[in-house]
Amino acid sequence: MPVNKGIVLASRPPAAGKASLANFAIFEKELGEPGPGQVLVRHEFLSLDPYMRGRMDEARSYAASQEIGQPMIGGTVGEVVASKNPHFAVGDKVVGMGGWQTFSIDDGAALRKLDTPGVPIQAWLGALGMPGVTAWYGLNRIIAPKAGESIVVSAATGAVGSVVGQLAKAAGARAVGIAGGAAKCAYAVEELGFDACVDHYSDNFDADLKAAVPKGIDGLFENVGGKCFAACLRRLNDFSRIALCGAIASYEGKETTSLPDLRLVLVKRIKLQGFIVSDHLDLWPQALRELAGLYLAGKLKWRETIAEGIEAAPKAFLDMLEGGNFGKQLVRLA
Structure with a gap:
Protein backbone atom coordinates (compact mmCIF):
# COMPACT_ATOMS: atom_id res chain seq x y z
CA MET A 1 0.00 0.00 0.00
CA PRO A 2 1.28 3.52 -0.74
CA VAL A 3 2.23 5.81 2.10
CA ASN A 4 0.38 9.10 2.02
CA LYS A 5 2.17 12.23 3.22
CA GLY A 6 0.46 15.57 3.71
CA ILE A 7 -0.11 18.74 5.70
CA VAL A 8 -2.91 19.34 8.20
CA LEU A 9 -4.07 22.51 9.87
CA ALA A 10 -2.66 22.12 13.39
CA SER A 11 -4.02 25.37 14.85
CA ARG A 12 -5.77 28.54 13.73
CA PRO A 13 -3.88 31.80 13.25
CA PRO A 14 -4.54 34.56 15.78
CA ALA A 15 -7.54 36.77 15.12
CA ALA A 16 -6.57 39.57 12.72
CA GLY A 17 -3.02 38.21 12.71
CA LYS A 18 -0.65 36.39 10.43
CA ALA A 19 -0.53 32.68 9.77
CA SER A 20 2.77 30.96 10.56
CA LEU A 21 4.52 27.64 10.03
CA ALA A 22 3.38 26.67 13.53
CA ASN A 23 -0.20 26.49 12.24
CA PHE A 24 0.67 23.49 10.05
CA ALA A 25 1.80 19.93 10.79
CA ILE A 26 2.97 17.10 8.54
CA PHE A 27 1.52 13.58 8.64
CA GLU A 28 2.28 10.20 7.13
CA LYS A 29 -0.03 7.21 6.99
CA GLU A 30 -0.53 4.09 4.93
CA LEU A 31 -3.48 4.11 2.55
CA GLY A 32 -5.83 1.24 2.00
CA GLU A 33 -7.36 0.13 -1.28
CA PRO A 34 -10.16 2.24 -2.77
CA GLY A 35 -13.62 0.95 -1.96
CA PRO A 36 -16.51 0.31 -4.38
CA GLY A 37 -16.98 3.33 -6.65
CA GLN A 38 -13.75 4.93 -5.49
CA VAL A 39 -10.42 5.77 -7.12
CA LEU A 40 -6.93 6.24 -5.71
CA VAL A 41 -5.18 9.28 -7.17
CA ARG A 42 -1.46 10.06 -6.97
CA HIS A 43 -1.12 13.83 -7.04
CA GLU A 44 1.44 15.45 -9.30
CA PHE A 45 0.82 19.13 -8.52
CA LEU A 46 -0.92 21.02 -5.71
CA SER A 47 -2.37 24.50 -6.17
CA LEU A 48 -1.80 27.15 -3.49
CA ASP A 49 -4.35 29.98 -3.55
CA PRO A 50 -5.15 33.01 -1.37
CA TYR A 51 -8.66 31.77 -0.51
CA MET A 52 -7.07 29.08 1.65
CA ARG A 53 -6.02 31.72 4.19
CA GLY A 54 -9.65 32.65 4.84
CA ARG A 55 -10.55 29.01 5.38
CA MET A 56 -7.96 28.79 8.18
CA ASP A 57 -10.04 31.18 10.29
CA GLU A 58 -13.16 30.23 12.18
CA ALA A 59 -15.15 33.28 11.11
CA ARG A 60 -18.31 32.75 9.09
CA SER A 61 -17.71 32.95 5.35
CA TYR A 62 -19.05 31.66 2.04
CA ALA A 63 -17.59 28.20 2.76
CA ALA A 64 -16.93 26.06 5.80
CA SER A 65 -13.72 26.65 7.73
CA GLN A 66 -10.82 24.27 7.36
CA GLU A 67 -11.08 21.58 10.04
CA ILE A 68 -8.29 21.29 12.60
CA GLY A 69 -6.32 18.07 12.15
CA GLN A 70 -7.50 17.49 8.59
CA PRO A 71 -5.50 17.89 5.35
CA MET A 72 -5.59 21.47 4.07
CA ILE A 73 -8.03 22.01 1.23
CA GLY A 74 -6.51 22.50 -2.20
CA GLY A 75 -6.83 21.77 -5.90
CA THR A 76 -4.70 18.96 -7.32
CA VAL A 77 -3.92 17.26 -10.61
CA GLY A 78 -2.66 13.73 -10.82
CA GLU A 79 -3.05 10.18 -12.10
CA MET A 97 -9.74 18.87 -4.77
CA GLY A 98 -7.34 16.30 -3.35
CA GLY A 99 -5.88 18.62 -0.73
CA TRP A 100 -2.37 19.10 0.62
CA GLN A 101 -1.32 15.46 0.35
CA THR A 102 0.44 13.13 -2.04
CA PHE A 103 -2.50 10.73 -2.53
CA SER A 104 -6.26 10.84 -2.12
CA ILE A 105 -9.12 8.37 -2.31
CA ASP A 106 -12.11 9.88 -4.09
CA ASP A 107 -15.59 8.77 -5.14
CA GLY A 108 -15.03 10.51 -8.47
CA ALA A 109 -18.04 12.84 -8.22
CA ALA A 110 -15.90 15.98 -8.32
CA LEU A 111 -13.03 14.62 -10.44
CA ARG A 112 -12.67 15.72 -14.05
CA LYS A 113 -10.70 13.74 -16.61
CA LEU A 114 -8.11 15.70 -18.55
CA ASP A 115 -8.12 14.87 -22.24
CA THR A 116 -6.89 17.98 -24.07
CA PRO A 117 -3.62 17.19 -25.88
CA GLY A 118 -0.90 19.80 -25.80
CA VAL A 119 -1.82 21.32 -22.44
CA PRO A 120 0.59 20.92 -19.47
CA ILE A 121 -1.22 19.07 -16.69
CA GLN A 122 -0.59 21.79 -14.10
CA ALA A 123 -2.27 24.41 -16.31
CA TRP A 124 -5.62 23.00 -15.15
CA LEU A 125 -4.80 24.43 -11.71
CA GLY A 126 -3.93 27.85 -13.10
CA ALA A 127 -4.84 29.74 -16.24
CA LEU A 128 -6.98 26.86 -17.53
CA GLY A 129 -8.47 26.04 -14.14
CA MET A 130 -10.19 27.80 -11.25
CA PRO A 131 -8.06 30.99 -11.44
CA GLY A 132 -8.64 31.26 -15.19
CA VAL A 133 -12.37 30.74 -14.82
CA THR A 134 -12.38 33.36 -12.05
CA ALA A 135 -10.76 35.83 -14.44
CA TRP A 136 -13.12 34.88 -17.26
CA TYR A 137 -16.27 35.25 -15.17
CA GLY A 138 -15.38 38.48 -13.40
CA LEU A 139 -14.24 40.19 -16.57
CA ASN A 140 -16.88 38.96 -19.01
CA ARG A 141 -19.96 38.71 -16.80
CA ILE A 142 -19.43 41.63 -14.40
CA ILE A 143 -17.12 44.16 -16.05
CA ALA A 144 -18.14 43.29 -19.64
CA PRO A 145 -15.41 45.45 -21.24
CA LYS A 146 -16.03 47.47 -24.36
CA VAL A 163 -5.53 36.14 -17.37
CA VAL A 164 -7.76 39.17 -16.74
CA GLY A 165 -5.35 41.47 -18.56
CA GLN A 166 -4.97 39.18 -21.57
CA LEU A 167 -8.73 38.69 -21.87
CA ALA A 168 -9.27 42.45 -21.62
CA LYS A 169 -6.80 43.02 -24.47
CA ALA A 170 -8.55 40.34 -26.54
CA ALA A 171 -11.79 42.29 -26.04
CA GLY A 172 -10.18 45.45 -27.43
CA ALA A 173 -9.86 47.21 -24.08
CA ARG A 174 -6.84 48.96 -22.61
CA ALA A 175 -5.33 46.75 -19.87
CA VAL A 176 -3.54 48.35 -16.91
CA GLY A 177 -2.04 46.21 -14.18
CA ILE A 178 -0.98 46.83 -10.59
CA ALA A 179 1.85 44.59 -9.36
CA GLY A 180 4.63 44.54 -6.79
CA GLY A 181 8.05 45.43 -8.17
CA ALA A 182 9.68 46.49 -11.40
CA ALA A 183 10.25 42.92 -12.61
CA LYS A 184 6.58 42.00 -12.34
CA CYS A 185 5.48 45.23 -14.00
CA ALA A 186 7.91 44.68 -16.87
CA TYR A 187 6.63 41.12 -17.33
CA ALA A 188 3.02 42.35 -17.45
CA VAL A 189 3.81 44.79 -20.24
CA GLU A 190 6.52 42.99 -22.21
CA GLU A 191 5.27 39.38 -21.99
CA LEU A 192 1.55 39.54 -21.23
CA GLY A 193 0.80 42.55 -23.42
CA PHE A 194 -0.60 44.96 -20.82
CA ASP A 195 -0.62 48.59 -21.95
CA ALA A 196 0.80 49.73 -18.62
CA CYS A 197 1.56 48.38 -15.15
CA VAL A 198 1.94 50.36 -11.92
CA ASP A 199 4.27 49.27 -9.11
CA HIS A 200 2.38 49.45 -5.82
CA TYR A 201 5.69 49.62 -3.95
CA SER A 202 6.46 52.96 -5.60
CA ASP A 203 6.54 56.07 -3.41
CA ASN A 204 4.66 57.78 -6.26
CA PHE A 205 1.98 55.13 -6.62
CA ASP A 206 -1.00 57.51 -6.78
CA ALA A 207 0.66 59.72 -9.39
CA ASP A 208 1.82 56.69 -11.39
CA LEU A 209 -1.71 55.27 -11.41
CA LYS A 210 -3.15 58.60 -12.55
CA ALA A 211 -0.65 58.72 -15.41
CA ALA A 212 -1.47 55.13 -16.43
CA VAL A 213 -5.21 55.84 -16.69
CA PRO A 214 -5.40 59.40 -18.07
CA LYS A 215 -9.05 58.91 -19.05
CA GLY A 216 -10.02 57.19 -15.80
CA ILE A 217 -11.02 53.61 -15.05
CA ASP A 218 -14.04 51.95 -16.66
CA GLY A 219 -13.58 48.48 -15.17
CA LEU A 220 -11.74 47.38 -12.03
CA PHE A 221 -10.95 43.73 -11.30
CA GLU A 222 -10.00 43.84 -7.64
CA ASN A 223 -7.90 41.05 -6.11
CA VAL A 224 -6.05 42.91 -3.35
CA GLY A 225 -7.98 45.66 -1.58
CA GLY A 226 -6.20 48.06 0.76
CA LYS A 227 -4.44 51.13 -0.60
CA CYS A 228 -4.55 49.90 -4.22
CA PHE A 229 -8.33 49.62 -4.10
CA ARG A 234 -10.69 57.75 -6.89
CA ARG A 235 -10.10 57.19 -10.63
CA LEU A 236 -13.39 55.46 -11.49
CA ASN A 237 -15.50 56.87 -14.30
CA ASP A 238 -19.26 57.25 -14.42
CA PHE A 239 -20.97 53.87 -14.97
CA SER A 240 -17.77 51.97 -14.16
CA ARG A 241 -17.92 48.36 -13.01
CA ILE A 242 -16.01 46.63 -10.18
CA ALA A 243 -15.59 42.86 -9.98
CA LEU A 244 -14.54 42.24 -6.37
CA CYS A 245 -12.69 38.94 -6.33
CA GLY A 246 -10.40 39.15 -3.30
CA ALA A 247 -8.93 41.34 -0.59
CA ILE A 248 -5.59 39.70 0.11
CA ALA A 249 -4.19 42.89 1.70
CA SER A 250 -6.55 42.38 4.64
CA TYR A 251 -6.18 38.61 5.02
CA GLU A 252 -3.14 38.89 7.29
CA GLY A 253 -4.21 42.02 9.12
CA LYS A 254 -1.86 44.25 7.11
CA GLU A 255 -4.41 46.70 5.73
CA THR A 256 -8.12 47.30 5.88
CA THR A 257 -10.36 47.38 2.83
CA SER A 258 -13.27 49.78 3.01
CA LEU A 259 -15.45 51.82 0.70
CA PRO A 260 -15.25 55.61 0.57
CA ASP A 261 -18.29 57.75 1.14
CA LEU A 262 -21.05 55.82 -0.63
CA ARG A 263 -22.07 59.02 -2.39
CA LEU A 264 -19.23 58.25 -4.80
CA VAL A 265 -20.93 55.00 -5.80
CA LEU A 266 -24.25 56.79 -6.16
CA VAL A 267 -23.09 59.89 -8.04
CA LYS A 268 -20.91 57.94 -10.47
CA ARG A 269 -23.51 55.13 -10.81
CA ILE A 270 -20.84 52.52 -10.10
CA LYS A 271 -21.64 48.81 -10.25
CA LEU A 272 -19.86 46.87 -7.49
CA GLN A 273 -20.27 43.10 -7.35
CA GLY A 274 -18.45 40.59 -5.25
CA PHE A 275 -18.39 37.06 -6.59
CA ILE A 276 -17.29 33.52 -5.81
CA VAL A 277 -16.52 31.49 -8.91
CA SER A 278 -17.88 28.24 -7.44
CA ASP A 279 -21.35 29.82 -7.53
CA HIS A 280 -21.25 29.62 -11.32
CA LEU A 281 -20.32 26.01 -12.07
CA ASP A 282 -22.76 25.96 -14.99
CA ARG A 303 4.12 32.03 -15.43
CA GLU A 304 4.58 29.59 -12.53
CA THR A 305 6.43 29.46 -9.24
CA ILE A 306 6.95 25.83 -8.24
CA ALA A 307 7.96 24.59 -4.79
CA GLU A 308 9.28 21.04 -4.54
CA GLY A 309 7.69 18.45 -2.25
CA ILE A 310 4.74 18.49 0.11
CA GLU A 311 6.96 19.62 2.99
CA ALA A 312 7.54 22.90 1.13
CA ALA A 313 3.83 23.75 0.90
CA PRO A 314 3.41 25.75 4.15
CA LYS A 315 6.33 28.10 3.51
CA ALA A 316 5.41 28.52 -0.17
CA PHE A 317 1.86 29.38 0.90
CA LEU A 318 2.96 31.97 3.45
CA ASP A 319 5.42 33.48 0.97
CA MET A 320 2.62 33.75 -1.59
CA LEU A 321 0.49 35.74 0.85
CA GLU A 322 3.36 38.25 1.05
CA GLY A 323 3.70 38.47 -2.74
CA GLY A 324 6.76 36.25 -2.93
CA ASN A 325 5.49 34.22 -5.87
CA PHE A 326 5.68 35.18 -9.54
CA GLY A 327 2.63 33.90 -11.37
CA LYS A 328 0.76 30.79 -10.29
CA GLN A 329 2.05 29.17 -7.07
CA LEU A 330 2.27 25.39 -7.32
CA VAL A 331 3.85 22.54 -5.39
CA ARG A 332 5.29 19.62 -7.36
CA LEU A 333 4.42 16.37 -5.60
CA ALA A 334 5.55 13.70 -8.08
Whole structure:
Protein backbone atom coordinates (compact mmCIF):
# COMPACT_ATOMS: atom_id res chain seq x y z
CA MET A 1 0.00 0.00 0.00
CA PRO A 2 1.28 3.52 -0.74
CA VAL A 3 2.23 5.81 2.10
CA ASN A 4 0.38 9.10 2.02
CA LYS A 5 2.17 12.23 3.22
CA GLY A 6 0.46 15.57 3.71
CA ILE A 7 -0.11 18.74 5.70
CA VAL A 8 -2.91 19.34 8.20
CA LEU A 9 -4.07 22.51 9.87
CA ALA A 10 -2.66 22.12 13.39
CA SER A 11 -4.02 25.37 14.85
CA ARG A 12 -5.77 28.54 13.73
CA PRO A 13 -3.88 31.80 13.25
CA PRO A 14 -4.54 34.56 15.78
CA ALA A 15 -7.54 36.77 15.12
CA ALA A 16 -6.57 39.57 12.72
CA GLY A 17 -3.02 38.21 12.71
CA LYS A 18 -0.65 36.39 10.43
CA ALA A 19 -0.53 32.68 9.77
CA SER A 20 2.77 30.96 10.56
CA LEU A 21 4.52 27.64 10.03
CA ALA A 22 3.38 26.67 13.53
CA ASN A 23 -0.20 26.49 12.24
CA PHE A 24 0.67 23.49 10.05
CA ALA A 25 1.80 19.93 10.79
CA ILE A 26 2.97 17.10 8.54
CA PHE A 27 1.52 13.58 8.64
CA GLU A 28 2.28 10.20 7.13
CA LYS A 29 -0.03 7.21 6.99
CA GLU A 30 -0.53 4.09 4.93
CA LEU A 31 -3.48 4.11 2.55
CA GLY A 32 -5.83 1.24 2.00
CA GLU A 33 -7.36 0.13 -1.28
CA PRO A 34 -10.16 2.24 -2.77
CA GLY A 35 -13.62 0.95 -1.96
CA PRO A 36 -16.51 0.31 -4.38
CA GLY A 37 -16.98 3.33 -6.65
CA GLN A 38 -13.75 4.93 -5.49
CA VAL A 39 -10.42 5.77 -7.12
CA LEU A 40 -6.93 6.24 -5.71
CA VAL A 41 -5.18 9.28 -7.17
CA ARG A 42 -1.46 10.06 -6.97
CA HIS A 43 -1.12 13.83 -7.04
CA GLU A 44 1.44 15.45 -9.30
CA PHE A 45 0.82 19.13 -8.52
CA LEU A 46 -0.92 21.02 -5.71
CA SER A 47 -2.37 24.50 -6.17
CA LEU A 48 -1.80 27.15 -3.49
CA ASP A 49 -4.35 29.98 -3.55
CA PRO A 50 -5.15 33.01 -1.37
CA TYR A 51 -8.66 31.77 -0.51
CA MET A 52 -7.07 29.08 1.65
CA ARG A 53 -6.02 31.72 4.19
CA GLY A 54 -9.65 32.65 4.84
CA ARG A 55 -10.55 29.01 5.38
CA MET A 56 -7.96 28.79 8.18
CA ASP A 57 -10.04 31.18 10.29
CA GLU A 58 -13.16 30.23 12.18
CA ALA A 59 -15.15 33.28 11.11
CA ARG A 60 -18.31 32.75 9.09
CA SER A 61 -17.71 32.95 5.35
CA TYR A 62 -19.05 31.66 2.04
CA ALA A 63 -17.59 28.20 2.76
CA ALA A 64 -16.93 26.06 5.80
CA SER A 65 -13.72 26.65 7.73
CA GLN A 66 -10.82 24.27 7.36
CA GLU A 67 -11.08 21.58 10.04
CA ILE A 68 -8.29 21.29 12.60
CA GLY A 69 -6.32 18.07 12.15
CA GLN A 70 -7.50 17.49 8.59
CA PRO A 71 -5.50 17.89 5.35
CA MET A 72 -5.59 21.47 4.07
CA ILE A 73 -8.03 22.01 1.23
CA GLY A 74 -6.51 22.50 -2.20
CA GLY A 75 -6.83 21.77 -5.90
CA THR A 76 -4.70 18.96 -7.32
CA VAL A 77 -3.92 17.26 -10.61
CA GLY A 78 -2.66 13.73 -10.82
CA GLU A 79 -3.05 10.18 -12.10
CA VAL A 80 -5.48 7.43 -11.20
CA VAL A 81 -3.37 4.53 -9.87
CA ALA A 82 -6.20 2.26 -8.73
CA SER A 83 -9.88 2.31 -9.64
CA LYS A 84 -13.11 0.63 -8.61
CA ASN A 85 -15.15 3.26 -10.42
CA PRO A 86 -16.31 2.40 -13.96
CA HIS A 87 -15.90 6.02 -15.09
CA PHE A 88 -12.16 6.10 -14.39
CA ALA A 89 -9.35 3.83 -15.52
CA VAL A 90 -5.83 3.42 -14.20
CA GLY A 91 -3.67 5.97 -15.98
CA ASP A 92 -6.37 8.63 -16.35
CA LYS A 93 -5.16 12.14 -15.61
CA VAL A 94 -7.61 14.01 -13.37
CA VAL A 95 -8.13 17.35 -11.66
CA GLY A 96 -9.94 17.64 -8.33
CA MET A 97 -9.74 18.87 -4.77
CA GLY A 98 -7.34 16.30 -3.35
CA GLY A 99 -5.88 18.62 -0.73
CA TRP A 100 -2.37 19.10 0.62
CA GLN A 101 -1.32 15.46 0.35
CA THR A 102 0.44 13.13 -2.04
CA PHE A 103 -2.50 10.73 -2.53
CA SER A 104 -6.26 10.84 -2.12
CA ILE A 105 -9.12 8.37 -2.31
CA ASP A 106 -12.11 9.88 -4.09
CA ASP A 107 -15.59 8.77 -5.14
CA GLY A 108 -15.03 10.51 -8.47
CA ALA A 109 -18.04 12.84 -8.22
CA ALA A 110 -15.90 15.98 -8.32
CA LEU A 111 -13.03 14.62 -10.44
CA ARG A 112 -12.67 15.72 -14.05
CA LYS A 113 -10.70 13.74 -16.61
CA LEU A 114 -8.11 15.70 -18.55
CA ASP A 115 -8.12 14.87 -22.24
CA THR A 116 -6.89 17.98 -24.07
CA PRO A 117 -3.62 17.19 -25.88
CA GLY A 118 -0.90 19.80 -25.80
CA VAL A 119 -1.82 21.32 -22.44
CA PRO A 120 0.59 20.92 -19.47
CA ILE A 121 -1.22 19.07 -16.69
CA GLN A 122 -0.59 21.79 -14.10
CA ALA A 123 -2.27 24.41 -16.31
CA TRP A 124 -5.62 23.00 -15.15
CA LEU A 125 -4.80 24.43 -11.71
CA GLY A 126 -3.93 27.85 -13.10
CA ALA A 127 -4.84 29.74 -16.24
CA LEU A 128 -6.98 26.86 -17.53
CA GLY A 129 -8.47 26.04 -14.14
CA MET A 130 -10.19 27.80 -11.25
CA PRO A 131 -8.06 30.99 -11.44
CA GLY A 132 -8.64 31.26 -15.19
CA VAL A 133 -12.37 30.74 -14.82
CA THR A 134 -12.38 33.36 -12.05
CA ALA A 135 -10.76 35.83 -14.44
CA TRP A 136 -13.12 34.88 -17.26
CA TYR A 137 -16.27 35.25 -15.17
CA GLY A 138 -15.38 38.48 -13.40
CA LEU A 139 -14.24 40.19 -16.57
CA ASN A 140 -16.88 38.96 -19.01
CA ARG A 141 -19.96 38.71 -16.80
CA ILE A 142 -19.43 41.63 -14.40
CA ILE A 143 -17.12 44.16 -16.05
CA ALA A 144 -18.14 43.29 -19.64
CA PRO A 145 -15.41 45.45 -21.24
CA LYS A 146 -16.03 47.47 -24.36
CA ALA A 147 -13.40 48.27 -26.97
CA GLY A 148 -11.34 51.27 -25.96
CA GLU A 149 -12.26 51.17 -22.27
CA SER A 150 -9.59 51.16 -19.54
CA ILE A 151 -9.58 48.03 -17.39
CA VAL A 152 -7.41 47.89 -14.26
CA VAL A 153 -6.50 44.66 -12.45
CA SER A 154 -4.57 44.34 -9.20
CA ALA A 155 -2.16 41.43 -8.56
CA ALA A 156 -1.73 41.65 -12.32
CA THR A 157 0.92 38.96 -12.69
CA GLY A 158 -0.79 36.43 -10.43
CA ALA A 159 -2.76 33.42 -11.60
CA VAL A 160 -6.02 35.39 -11.91
CA GLY A 161 -4.77 38.86 -12.79
CA SER A 162 -2.54 37.75 -15.65
CA VAL A 163 -5.53 36.14 -17.37
CA VAL A 164 -7.76 39.17 -16.74
CA GLY A 165 -5.35 41.47 -18.56
CA GLN A 166 -4.97 39.18 -21.57
CA LEU A 167 -8.73 38.69 -21.87
CA ALA A 168 -9.27 42.45 -21.62
CA LYS A 169 -6.80 43.02 -24.47
CA ALA A 170 -8.55 40.34 -26.54
CA ALA A 171 -11.79 42.29 -26.04
CA GLY A 172 -10.18 45.45 -27.43
CA ALA A 173 -9.86 47.21 -24.08
CA ARG A 174 -6.84 48.96 -22.61
CA ALA A 175 -5.33 46.75 -19.87
CA VAL A 176 -3.54 48.35 -16.91
CA GLY A 177 -2.04 46.21 -14.18
CA ILE A 178 -0.98 46.83 -10.59
CA ALA A 179 1.85 44.59 -9.36
CA GLY A 180 4.63 44.54 -6.79
CA GLY A 181 8.05 45.43 -8.17
CA ALA A 182 9.68 46.49 -11.40
CA ALA A 183 10.25 42.92 -12.61
CA LYS A 184 6.58 42.00 -12.34
CA CYS A 185 5.48 45.23 -14.00
CA ALA A 186 7.91 44.68 -16.87
CA TYR A 187 6.63 41.12 -17.33
CA ALA A 188 3.02 42.35 -17.45
CA VAL A 189 3.81 44.79 -20.24
CA GLU A 190 6.52 42.99 -22.21
CA GLU A 191 5.27 39.38 -21.99
CA LEU A 192 1.55 39.54 -21.23
CA GLY A 193 0.80 42.55 -23.42
CA PHE A 194 -0.60 44.96 -20.82
CA ASP A 195 -0.62 48.59 -21.95
CA ALA A 196 0.80 49.73 -18.62
CA CYS A 197 1.56 48.38 -15.15
CA VAL A 198 1.94 50.36 -11.92
CA ASP A 199 4.27 49.27 -9.11
CA HIS A 200 2.38 49.45 -5.82
CA TYR A 201 5.69 49.62 -3.95
CA SER A 202 6.46 52.96 -5.60
CA ASP A 203 6.54 56.07 -3.41
CA ASN A 204 4.66 57.78 -6.26
CA PHE A 205 1.98 55.13 -6.62
CA ASP A 206 -1.00 57.51 -6.78
CA ALA A 207 0.66 59.72 -9.39
CA ASP A 208 1.82 56.69 -11.39
CA LEU A 209 -1.71 55.27 -11.41
CA LYS A 210 -3.15 58.60 -12.55
CA ALA A 211 -0.65 58.72 -15.41
CA ALA A 212 -1.47 55.13 -16.43
CA VAL A 213 -5.21 55.84 -16.69
CA PRO A 214 -5.40 59.40 -18.07
CA LYS A 215 -9.05 58.91 -19.05
CA GLY A 216 -10.02 57.19 -15.80
CA ILE A 217 -11.02 53.61 -15.05
CA ASP A 218 -14.04 51.95 -16.66
CA GLY A 219 -13.58 48.48 -15.17
CA LEU A 220 -11.74 47.38 -12.03
CA PHE A 221 -10.95 43.73 -11.30
CA GLU A 222 -10.00 43.84 -7.64
CA ASN A 223 -7.90 41.05 -6.11
CA VAL A 224 -6.05 42.91 -3.35
CA GLY A 225 -7.98 45.66 -1.58
CA GLY A 226 -6.20 48.06 0.76
CA LYS A 227 -4.44 51.13 -0.60
CA CYS A 228 -4.55 49.90 -4.22
CA PHE A 229 -8.33 49.62 -4.10
CA ALA A 230 -8.68 53.03 -2.47
CA ALA A 231 -6.50 54.67 -5.12
CA CYS A 232 -8.44 53.06 -7.96
CA LEU A 233 -11.77 54.15 -6.51
CA ARG A 234 -10.69 57.75 -6.89
CA ARG A 235 -10.10 57.19 -10.63
CA LEU A 236 -13.39 55.46 -11.49
CA ASN A 237 -15.50 56.87 -14.30
CA ASP A 238 -19.26 57.25 -14.42
CA PHE A 239 -20.97 53.87 -14.97
CA SER A 240 -17.77 51.97 -14.16
CA ARG A 241 -17.92 48.36 -13.01
CA ILE A 242 -16.01 46.63 -10.18
CA ALA A 243 -15.59 42.86 -9.98
CA LEU A 244 -14.54 42.24 -6.37
CA CYS A 245 -12.69 38.94 -6.33
CA GLY A 246 -10.40 39.15 -3.30
CA ALA A 247 -8.93 41.34 -0.59
CA ILE A 248 -5.59 39.70 0.11
CA ALA A 249 -4.19 42.89 1.70
CA SER A 250 -6.55 42.38 4.64
CA TYR A 251 -6.18 38.61 5.02
CA GLU A 252 -3.14 38.89 7.29
CA GLY A 253 -4.21 42.02 9.12
CA LYS A 254 -1.86 44.25 7.11
CA GLU A 255 -4.41 46.70 5.73
CA THR A 256 -8.12 47.30 5.88
CA THR A 257 -10.36 47.38 2.83
CA SER A 258 -13.27 49.78 3.01
CA LEU A 259 -15.45 51.82 0.70
CA PRO A 260 -15.25 55.61 0.57
CA ASP A 261 -18.29 57.75 1.14
CA LEU A 262 -21.05 55.82 -0.63
CA ARG A 263 -22.07 59.02 -2.39
CA LEU A 264 -19.23 58.25 -4.80
CA VAL A 265 -20.93 55.00 -5.80
CA LEU A 266 -24.25 56.79 -6.16
CA VAL A 267 -23.09 59.89 -8.04
CA LYS A 268 -20.91 57.94 -10.47
CA ARG A 269 -23.51 55.13 -10.81
CA ILE A 270 -20.84 52.52 -10.10
CA LYS A 271 -21.64 48.81 -10.25
CA LEU A 272 -19.86 46.87 -7.49
CA GLN A 273 -20.27 43.10 -7.35
CA GLY A 274 -18.45 40.59 -5.25
CA PHE A 275 -18.39 37.06 -6.59
CA ILE A 276 -17.29 33.52 -5.81
CA VAL A 277 -16.52 31.49 -8.91
CA SER A 278 -17.88 28.24 -7.44
CA ASP A 279 -21.35 29.82 -7.53
CA HIS A 280 -21.25 29.62 -11.32
CA LEU A 281 -20.32 26.01 -12.07
CA ASP A 282 -22.76 25.96 -14.99
CA LEU A 283 -20.45 28.35 -16.87
CA TRP A 284 -17.20 26.49 -16.20
CA PRO A 285 -17.35 24.25 -19.31
CA GLN A 286 -17.73 27.27 -21.61
CA ALA A 287 -14.97 29.19 -19.83
CA LEU A 288 -12.57 26.23 -19.86
CA ARG A 289 -13.16 25.62 -23.57
CA GLU A 290 -12.47 29.26 -24.42
CA LEU A 291 -9.38 29.47 -22.23
CA ALA A 292 -7.90 26.23 -23.59
CA GLY A 293 -8.63 27.40 -27.13
CA LEU A 294 -6.76 30.66 -26.51
CA TYR A 295 -3.77 28.78 -25.11
CA LEU A 296 -3.61 26.31 -27.99
CA ALA A 297 -3.80 29.26 -30.40
CA GLY A 298 -0.80 30.86 -28.69
CA LYS A 299 -2.89 33.73 -27.27
CA LEU A 300 -2.74 32.99 -23.54
CA LYS A 301 0.46 33.02 -21.47
CA TRP A 302 1.25 32.42 -17.84
CA ARG A 303 4.12 32.03 -15.43
CA GLU A 304 4.58 29.59 -12.53
CA THR A 305 6.43 29.46 -9.24
CA ILE A 306 6.95 25.83 -8.24
CA ALA A 307 7.96 24.59 -4.79
CA GLU A 308 9.28 21.04 -4.54
CA GLY A 309 7.69 18.45 -2.25
CA ILE A 310 4.74 18.49 0.11
CA GLU A 311 6.96 19.62 2.99
CA ALA A 312 7.54 22.90 1.13
CA ALA A 313 3.83 23.75 0.90
CA PRO A 314 3.41 25.75 4.15
CA LYS A 315 6.33 28.10 3.51
CA ALA A 316 5.41 28.52 -0.17
CA PHE A 317 1.86 29.38 0.90
CA LEU A 318 2.96 31.97 3.45
CA ASP A 319 5.42 33.48 0.97
CA MET A 320 2.62 33.75 -1.59
CA LEU A 321 0.49 35.74 0.85
CA GLU A 322 3.36 38.25 1.05
CA GLY A 323 3.70 38.47 -2.74
CA GLY A 324 6.76 36.25 -2.93
CA ASN A 325 5.49 34.22 -5.87
CA PHE A 326 5.68 35.18 -9.54
CA GLY A 327 2.63 33.90 -11.37
CA LYS A 328 0.76 30.79 -10.29
CA GLN A 329 2.05 29.17 -7.07
CA LEU A 330 2.27 25.39 -7.32
CA VAL A 331 3.85 22.54 -5.39
CA ARG A 332 5.29 19.62 -7.36
CA LEU A 333 4.42 16.37 -5.60
CA ALA A 334 5.55 13.70 -8.08
